[in-house]
Amino acid sequence: NAGVTQTPKFQVLKTGQSMTLQCAQDMNHEYMSWYRQDPGMGLRLIHYSVGAGITDQGEVPNGYNVSRSTTEDFPLRLLSAAPSQTSVYFCASRPGTGNYEQYFGPGTRLTVT
Amino acid sequence: DAKTTQPPSMDCAEGRAANLPCNHSTISGNEYVYWYRQIHSQGPQYIIHGLKNNETNEMASLIITEDRKSSTLILPHATLRDTAVYYCIVRVAHGGSQGNLIFGKGTKLSVKP
Numbered sequence: 442n443a444g445v446t447q448t449p450k451f452q453v454l455k456t457g458q459s460m461t462l463q464c465a466q467d468m469n470h471e472y473m474s475w476y477r478q479d480p481g482m483g484l485r486l487i488h489y490s491v492g493a494g495i496t497d498q499g500e501v502p503n504g505y506n507v508s509r510s511t512t513e514d515f516p517l518r519l520l521s522a523a524p525s526q527t528s529v530y531f532c533a534s535r536p537g538t539g540n541y542e543q544y545f546g547p548g549t550r551l552t553v554t
Numbered sequence: 555d556a557k558t559t560q561p562p563s564m565d566c567a568e569g570r571a572a573n574l575p576c577n578h579s580t581i582s583g584n585e586y587v588y589w590y591r592q593i594h595s596q597g598p599q600y601i602i603h604g605l606k607n608n609e610t611n612e613m614a615s616l617i618i619t620e621d622r623k624s625s626t627l628i629l630p631h632a633t634l635r636d637t638a639v640y641y642c643i644v645r646v647a648h649g650g651s652q653g654n655l656i657f658g659k660g661t662k663l664s665v666k667p
Contacts, residue, residue, distance in 0.1 A: 445597075474654065476657075482659070483641075483657040483658055483659050483660065484598070484657040486654050486656070489654060499654060529595075531597045531598070533597070533598075541586070541588050541603065541643075541645050541655055542600045542603070543590075543598075543600060543655055544600070545597030545598050545599070546597055547596065547597055548595070548596070548597055
């Protein structure tokens with residue numbers, strides 16, 4: 442199993458540009474989520490999904506969109522990038538049904554200039 | 555969910571046991587204690603979890619006090635590669651497939667030669 446994969450590893454955007462961060466998992470997990478981590482801070486939940494076709498907002502959803510058309514994929518879209526979205530983004534998945542053994546991807550380092 | 559309190563930082567000598575405390579005095583009877591760690595620049599990694607009994611796996615041991623108000627994660631023979639931020643999280647196990655892991659600031663463990 443590849444586990445949770447994320448692309449790209451690094452990205453530089455200009456203010457106002459849009460882009461999609463990709464996340465995929467091959468463990469047939471129900472639950473997927475996106476976090477951001479700013480320097481010296483813990484992880485903050487952006488959006489999550491409890492299954493294909495079902496998504497919901499986390500703590501810091503503004504400026505981001507998600508969709509879950511398949512069990513495997515959970516892309517995160519930045520609609521109009523702002524410098525405040527400079528961060529490291531982690532995607533995670535877990536089996537669901539109360540199992541909190543969560544698997545994280547390697548992260549995407551995004552800089553918005 | 556119960557709130558957790560962890561010391562911001564700890565040091566440990568290489569080869570010695572690292573004992574990381576976590577206070578969760580408001581924990582409910584159906585909440586599990588989960589531990590994760592995050593090595594610099596990587597995604598968090600699941601370590602162990604427990605409800606009331608002590609647990610051990612290939613990575614660590616988890617000791618939960620009888621009143622469940624605190625716990626200790628033990629790395630029996632710390633190595634330099636165990637230098638990381640360690641997060642203690644409490645979470646209801648059987649809340650269906652919904653529910654999110656909320657990461658606080660954790661304890662930064664520095665293992666020194």
